[in-house]
Amino acid sequence: MVVPAPDLPARIRIHEVGARDGLQNEKSTVPTAVKAEFVRRLADAGLTTIEATSFVHPKWVPQLADAEELFPLVSGLPVALPVLVPNARGLDRALALGARRVAVFASATESFAKANLNRTVDESLAVFEPVVRRAKDEGAHVRGYVSMCFGDPWEGSVPLHQVVRVCAALRDMGCDELSLGDTIGVATPGHVLELLSSLNEQAVPTNVIGVHFHDTYGQALANTLAALQHGVTVVDASAGGLGGCPFAKSATGNLATEDLVWMLQGLGIDTGVDLGRLVATSVWMADQLGRPSPSRTVRALGRTPQPHKEQ
Ligand code: HMG
Numbered sequence: 001m002v003v004p005a006p007d008l009p010a011r012i013r014i015h016e017v018g019a020r021d022g023l024q025n026e027k028s029t030v031p032t033a034v035k036a037e038f039v040r041r042l043a044d045a046g047l048t049t050i051e052a053t054s055f056v057h058p059k060w061v062p063q064l065a066d067a068e069e070l071f072p073l074v075s076g077l078p079v080a081l082p083v084l085v086p087n088a089r090g091l092d093r094a095l096a097l098g099a100r101r102v103a104v105f106a107s108a109t110e111s112f113a114k115a116n117l118n119r120t121v122d123e124s125l126a127v128f129e130p131v132v133r134r135a136k137d138e139g140a141h142v143r144g145y146v147s148m149c150f151g152d153p154w155e156g157s158v159p160l161h162q163v164v165r166v167c168a169a170l171r172d173m174g175c176d177e178l179s180l181g182d183t184i185g186v187a188t189p190g191h192v193l194e195l196l197s198s199l200n201e202q203a204v205p206t207n208v209i210g211v212h213f214h215d216t217y218g219q220a221l222a223n224t225l226a227a228l229q230h231g232v233t234v235v236d237a238s239a240g241g242l243g244g245c246p247f248a249k250s251a252t253g254n255l256a257t258e259d260l261v262w263m264l265q266g267l268g269i270d271t272g273v274d275l276g277r278l279v280a281t282s283v284w285m286a287d288q289l290g291r292p293s294p295s296r297t298v299r300a301l302g303r304t305p306q307p308h309k310e311q
């Protein structure tokens with residue numbers, strides 16, 4: 001049953017991260033053809049922004065070492081296909097293949113900046129500055145991720161001012177959009193609202209902010225609803241709840257796209273996603289990976305025949 005709630009956006013754009021955030025964390029490497037099929041099925045299910053891969057160092061993330069092979073297999077799809085670039089070398093690789101959307105990824109904490117990028121926070125911002133400038137000069141859309149916005153496995157809770165500083169720096173560089181990462185899934189709704197208000201006070205408007213929740217403590221949907229109530233309209237999610245981060249112990253799966261779509265449909269919020277096709281895609285992907293999806297919605301709906309399966 002659809003029952004709208006007051007003061008929520010009419011439409012949400014889902015930034016699908018399963019093929020990148022999900023698969024970067026798999027123990028085994030998924031074959032390139034399976035990744036390409038996953039992206040195609042996600043597009044077929046109505047997702048319009050599908051993060052495809054990362055142009056990071058292949059030794060750091062071997063699961064995504066096939067970025068050069070994968071990207072051309074999916075680049076003709078009529079969807080936005082952002083890719084992660086950690087530095088100038090990553091941007092060169094992405095632009096050479098015609099990528100039109102790139103994402104740099106910063107950290108609000110020193111410990112994760114070191115673990116994830118082998119740099120201090122300021123060193124990594126200095127690396128990103130010319131990357132963002134060149135990407136903008138080339139006409140690309142640039143997203144700036146900020147990880148560890150709420151808590152950090154080494155440093156504990158993260159002061160708001162640290163997060164705001166990094167967000168403001170990425171905006172000043174020219175990032176079109178920010179994504180606030182709860183990398184280890186410790187956020188709760190009041191904390192989310194407090195961070196969003198702090199960002200607004202420091203001239204970071206809500207309309208450039210996306211949210212990226214992991215579901216470690218089962219709070220991802222509650223945190224998302226709080227963000228929507230604040231006016232956020234871009235939500236990151238991962239089909240089937242795949243995901244984590246190989247460089248952050250205790251990071252578990254992302255908010256499952258199906259769980260998000262179920263809630264948004266119930267609220268009457270348009271996403272353009274066909275939930276049946278999406279569930280069928282995650283059931284198919286779970287078969288490829290050899291284990292069931294952790295998404296409650298995939299488990300609930302995955303047993304009933306889906307239109308996609310019948311074709
Ligand atoms: P480094 O070892 O300091 O690299 O790693 P370097 O700059 O010293 O270069 C060393 C060698 O690597 C050089 O080669 C470079 O050319 C090469 P050599 O001259 O020795 O032959 N190199 C590269 N090769 C290919 N592609 C590149 C590249 N860069 C350098 N892009 C580096 C620094 C940033 C490269 C490394 O730390 C790295 O790749 N890190 C990526 C980590 C990562 O992907 N983490 C997961 C994504 S973040 C995340 O999941 C969080 C998020 O989901 C949000 C949330 O949940 O919070 C986004």
Ligand code: MG
Nearest residue numbers: 021181183244
């Ligand atoms: Mg993540």
